[in-house]
Amino acid sequence: xxxxxxxxxxxxxxxxxxxxxxxxxxxxxxxxxxxxxxxxxxxxxxxxxxxxxxxxxxxxxxxxxxxxxxxxxxxxxxxxxxxxxxxxxxxxxxxxxxxxxxxxxxxxxxxxxxxxxxxxxxxxxxxxxxxxxxxxxxxxxxxxxxxxxxxxxxxxxxxxxxxxxxxxxxxxxxxxxxxxxxxxxxxxxxxxxxxxxxxxxxxxxxxxxxxxxxxxxxxxxxxxxxxxxxxxxxxxxxxxxxxxxxxxxxxxxxxxxxxxxxxxxxxxxxxxxxxxxxxxxxxxxxxxxxxxxxxxxxxxxxxxxxxxxxxxxxxxxxxxxxxxxxxxxxxxxxxxxxxxxxxxxxxxxxxxxx
Amino acid sequence: xxxxxxxxxxxxxxxxxxxxxxxxxxxxxxxxxxxxxxxxxxxxxxxxxxxxxxxxxxxxxxxxxxxxxxxxxxxxxxxxxxxxxxxxxxxxxxxxxxxxxxxxxxxxxxxxxxxxxxxxxxxxxxxxxxxxxxxxxxxxxxxxxxxxxxxxxxxxxxxxxxxxxxxxxxxxxxxxxxxxxxxxxxxxxxxxxxxxxxxxxxxxxxxxxxxxxxxxxxxxxxxxxxxxxxxxxxxxxxxxxxxxxxxxxxxxxxxxxxxxxxxxxxxxxxxxxxxxxxxxxxxxxxxxxxxxxxxxxxxxxxxxxxxxxxxxxxxxxxxxxxxxxxxxxxxxxxxxxxxxxxxxxxxxxxxxxx
DNA sequence: CTGAAAGCGCTTACAG
DNA sequence: CTGAAAGCGCTTACAG
Numbered sequence: 116x117x118x119x120x121x122x123x124x125x126x127x128x129x130x131x132x133x134x135x136x137x138x139x140x141x142x143x144x145x146x147x148x149x150x151x152x153x154x155x156x157x158x159x160x161x162x163x164x165x166x167x168x169x170x171x172x173x174x175x176x177x178x179x180x181x182x183x184x185x186x187x188x189x190x191x192x193x194x195x196x197x198x199x200x201x202x203x204x205x206x207x208x209x210x211x212x213x214x215x216x217x218x219x220x221x222x223x224x225x226x227x228x229x230x231x232x233x234x235x236x237x238x239x240x241x242x243x244x245x246x247x248x249x250x251x252x253x254x255x256x257x258x259x260x261x262x263x264x265x266x267x268x269x270x271x272x273x274x275x276x277x278x279x280x281x282x283x284x285x286x287x288x289x290x291x292x293x294x295x296x297x298x299x300x301x302x303x304x305x306x307x308x309x310x311x312x313x314x315x316x317x318x319x320x321x322x323x324x325x326x327x328x329x330x331x332x333x334x335x336x337x338x339x340x341x342x343x344x345x346x347x348x349x350x351x352x353x354x355x356x357x358x359x360x361x362x363x364x365x366x367x368x369x370x371x372x373x374x375x376x377x378x379x380x381x382x383x384x385x386x387x388x389x390x391x392x393x394x395x396x397x398x399x400x401x402x403x404x405x406x407x408x409x410x411x412x413x414x415x416x417x418x419x420x421x422x423x424x425x426x427x428x429x430x431x432x433x434x435x436x437x438x439x440x441x442x443x444x445x446x447x448x449x450x451x452x453x454x455x456x457x458x459x460x461x462x463x464x465x466x467x468x469x
Numbered sequence: 470x471x472x473x474x475x476x477x478x479x480x481x482x483x484x485x486x487x488x489x490x491x492x493x494x495x496x497x498x499x500x501x502x503x504x505x506x507x508x509x510x511x512x513x514x515x516x517x518x519x520x521x522x523x524x525x526x527x528x529x530x531x532x533x534x535x536x537x538x539x540x541x542x543x544x545x546x547x548x549x550x551x552x553x554x555x556x557x558x559x560x561x562x563x564x565x566x567x568x569x570x571x572x573x574x575x576x577x578x579x580x581x582x583x584x585x586x587x588x589x590x591x592x593x594x595x596x597x598x599x600x601x602x603x604x605x606x607x608x609x610x611x612x613x614x615x616x617x618x619x620x621x622x623x624x625x626x627x628x629x630x631x632x633x634x635x636x637x638x639x640x641x642x643x644x645x646x647x648x649x650x651x652x653x654x655x656x657x658x659x660x661x662x663x664x665x666x667x668x669x670x671x672x673x674x675x676x677x678x679x680x681x682x683x684x685x686x687x688x689x690x691x692x693x694x695x696x697x698x699x700x701x702x703x704x705x706x707x708x709x710x711x712x713x714x715x716x717x718x719x720x721x722x723x724x725x726x727x728x729x730x731x732x733x734x735x736x737x738x739x740x741x742x743x744x745x746x747x748x749x750x751x752x753x754x755x756x757x758x759x760x761x762x763x764x765x766x767x768x769x770x771x772x773x774x775x776x777x778x779x780x781x782x783x784x785x786x787x788x789x790x791x792x793x794x795x796x797x798x799x800x801x802x803x804x805x806x807x808x809x810x811x812x813x814x815x816x817x818x819x820x821x822x823x
Numbered sequence: 824c825t826g827a828a829a830g831c832g833c834t835t836a837c838a839g
Numbered sequence: 840c841t842g843a844a845a846g847c848g849c850t851t852a853c854a855g
Contacts, residue, residue: 133599135848146826151850159824178600182545183848186536186831193577203557203764210580223547223601225577228565245487246532247577355768384768391770410557414709414738414765416745489832500842505834513840537832540847 195252212430251437276433280327295331297422297456302335314347314372358385373467380405398465417462566784605791630787634681649685651776651810656689668701668726712739727821734759752819771816
């Protein structure tokens, strides 16, 4: 019977086991504290010593154990993403952005979808962040707008970066997406095409983004001397069904709008359905502009004109800000705090008839 | 100036700090080893002792530090999901399923999108799993089909559960999705409607799922005494564009097929475009059936008939199998190893003309 | 610039 | 059924 306990071989390295800081220290003939200094980029190591140690680290393919490091640091190398955005494309793009920012680091991404309405929401988040001793969290909307959550995170001293349509926090803790610019672009696009009877279907105004998109939109209309009449201004729920309903009401008006700007693509898809049901064609009878530039935008018929936010980059910027706290280079970070939506014109918007 | 070092208060509990196993041990007047036994559900604790300790744990809201536990166990409490599926809905649903299985445990989900074509793929995965000492990984297709990856995981002794269309492994390490049943259902649905000229656009046959869906489909056709003629059998790439191309070729045939079954919804959306381009209506001129029942299926016009797999449940089952390895209840686990696709009939399929 | 000691919060052997 | 000792692989705090 073969012993299962791995025995040290002649060099003191154990077979099949990853090298530890002790192995490196022994081979380099220094203390493990000095190896630790090299791992952590401490300036207090002689260049010669550093090179020697680095060479051995590289040769053995040593990588410090994040668990042990975390235990000693009293902080893990896990970055959390806490979100309640229901759009899969949005979620996946942002996850990828965060992961891209972590590439080459020893950080990992832990995800946490949530429901802010859940009575245990705050307690759950606190337990999660505290138990995992998260290095930090990325907060996309609408979680980023939850001041109670922010308070909890502050209490337990967990760094965060908030992604939101307006600056809710200091630049170090923010990625600002300026959604109102997207609304403005939508308005400009439609007024330039010659529309004057333009309606809006907004998301729930409880969401900052819905409010900001609407604000930018009315601002853009104003530039062209137009207003958003009350009967053309409908609040819906960011869902397909609510879009259908709101659009049906708008299209029944006389005179009806010749263009509709929707707070997101889901509701724009709802307009497509309502238009078909009413026997109206897009863009012949009514132009439609969405927001998100989701995958659906280029699968619908006709292709949907939509406003696009660089979701991936927003995630990447947010994670980069978090990671930057390791080293002191805030200055560089602050350069990339803002992002601006862009309109992607497709087939669903055209000049009005006549 | 206030000292930042938290001072022990009269009870020996430190302000603002979470209790540790030592605090529990002291309060319960037992050794920390005994507390550890309670945490780990060891049977070797007197009932009375256990209750006393449990009460104190509950009272103090103690939760063991996963980092410290992991370090001692030489294994973390992180479960990885390694995937290359490009469909956001699929990814998000499966993530949610895994998270639901972990609810109430101290496991967390670490995600890892990847590219199997990348020359560093295997090395990266090995480094990732080894460094994080993952408790286990969930492998959806097509990662689940990569035998080189499986070999790496075996080498470094990392448990895994593979999700695939056929049994590639023993039940403990598998969730089988029986994609061929979905193909068969699609064929039955179309033949029952009266179609006899039925075409297929498959994904790359390099993917097991593509092969299985096609296999089930031809089997279903055979039940009705039909064959899949070579000119009606096209291999595409699971993408929208490849679907457009394959469909355009099919619809140009004389006589053309009256129905097309697609290996996924993306390609089915491509058929919609090709049909419009050819001036053909769905389902009037051609019926379409997809696979995935993605969100798009209920946003396209007309609504897409599609085959649905319980993605969420597949993730949940896979994670449950992984977690079950903690305790010995394999028997219970094996009950839930299989899943079967279902057809969701909508508007895009109808009886052929005449 | 470098190191010996103590500790992060747990568990695994080993005793009893 | 219970515990004292040693250890998981790192870092902090203190010396020098």
